Amino acid sequence: MTFSVEWVDTAEGLQESQIINLPFADIKIDRRGDVIVSADWVLSADPVAKKHADVTMTSVWLECWQQADKSTSLKLLKQGTCYQFKVWQELLKIPFGHTMTYKALALQIGSGARAIGNACKKNPYPLIIPCHRIVAAHGLGGYSGETQGDLVAIKRKLLAAEAMFKYVT
Structure with a gap:
């Protein structure tokens, strides 16, 4: 989706x-x-x-x-800084069932991985703007500013669900 x-x-x-x-x-x-x-x-x-x-x-x-x-x-409703908005626009381009690393997105827009993570943390529309599709180079990474706990569990479940439905037509 x-x-x-x-x-x-x-x-x-x-x-x-x-x-x-x-x-x-x-x-x-x-x-x-x-x-x-x-x-x-x-x-x-x-x-x-x-x-x-x-x-x-x-x-x-x-x-x-x-x-x-x-x-x-x-x-x-348009919110956030110009930079955050730019990151969120790029997140909307990541296809359902796919992921991208913080670093790859940073390189794509000429930024840094940590700045990408901070923009994801400030996302006012989780699920809609799919920041869950951004992962660390070696692992899951965080979600909504957390590196463990309920929100990271949601990220894990979202990615698993997308993988399961990726090929449904």
Whole structure:
């Protein structure tokens, strides 16, 4: 699954949140109108969060995400520095089921691997902007600023799931 992103400068309306249950973790999506303004992993087993999960959106996301050859259009609120935005744009080009090292992406855009990692850490749209597809030269690397724990476990599960669905047409 790839996301075709339209970046917008503003988002109008009341902010609404929904939690989508995915096999590897739950993700909370915040929207204003048809614009996604943030996304974040729900790490707790909070029964209130689970209670408000949107079952319809869960099935839609799972169906779309598992179709590696499909693209879904989303509007995202443009955020971050110019450099972060540049990195996030490059991350969107990494195909479903593939990875790239921090160093390779750094060389591609004339930067440093650590700066790539910092931009990934600040990603306001995990899963949508696939920073999980960036790995260390010799191993998994970190995820969302962590080098161990729940978020790294999510990265591992995402990469495994993408590998499994990579060839489904």
